């Protein structure tokens with residue numbers, strides 16, 4: 392079993408436990424009651440009119456306590472306080488890991504962050520069931536993660552459609568050329584190139600430069616993982632990223648606010664006009 396399969400098995404078990412307490416019908420009703428989703432596509436620089444794009448490199452800042460590849464990263468006693476720092480530093484979106492077993496996250500973290508910031512919030516989890524999409528909306532998420540490697544074409548398309556129906560956007564994550572093609576075919580508007588292979592956990596930042604040119608200019612392109620330095624941010628910016636998604640480097644830094652601001656400056660300087 393790959394790491395991804397193993398994580399998903401745990402996600403399904405935890406989902407079963409939540410569903411036994413709160414039915415799909417109840418979660419749908421809660422989603423319908425939630426305040427409308429914020430426009431994450433626009434927040435990430437996406438425009439229906441390509442010409443009106445600006446030049447800024449956006450940062451999606453992640454609340455991440457631990458990971459299967461690195462183990463414990465940071466305690467994060469107050470995710471709300473960390474998210475507020477990210478927002479003050481200029482982050483465009485906050486990503487909140489809600490997977491519990493491997494990443495130490497929860498829906499309570501999502502609630503706390505949602506209440507603390509104005510910018511769009513991404514529910515970062517391994518989406519394998521429509522229940523999780525309604526649940527994300529019920530908890531105020533504006534964006535959900537859809538990992539292409541975890542879904543077949545039919546599920547990917549139907550989850551993307553449901554996400555849009557609920558007024559949210561999806562960050563559709565790919566790691567290979569084939570997965571990029573599948574994401575595009577499903578109609579993804581925000582495409583993440585994860586340079587970490589979720590089956591082996593190997594990180595290779597060069598993956599971004601190889602795959603980004605395959606993504607048409609109408610889509611927002613997000614470089615995910617492996618940001619350890621300003622130089623790496625500049626490389627992603629130069630290679631065509633509209634946004635970067637950063638976890639470890641921010642949660643481990645003593646001054647996450649300043650680090651977000653530095654990353655935005657470095658990436659924007661490096662970014663070519665699209």
Ligand SMILES: O=P(O)(O)OC[C@@H](O)[C@@H](O)c1c[nH]c2ccccc12
Nearest residue numbers: 585615616617618636637638639640
């Ligand atoms: O901590 P990093 O290397 O900055 O990575 C952040 C983010 O890209 C990573 O957490 C991630 C990317 N895709 C995922 C899918 C599930 C869980 C986590 C992830």
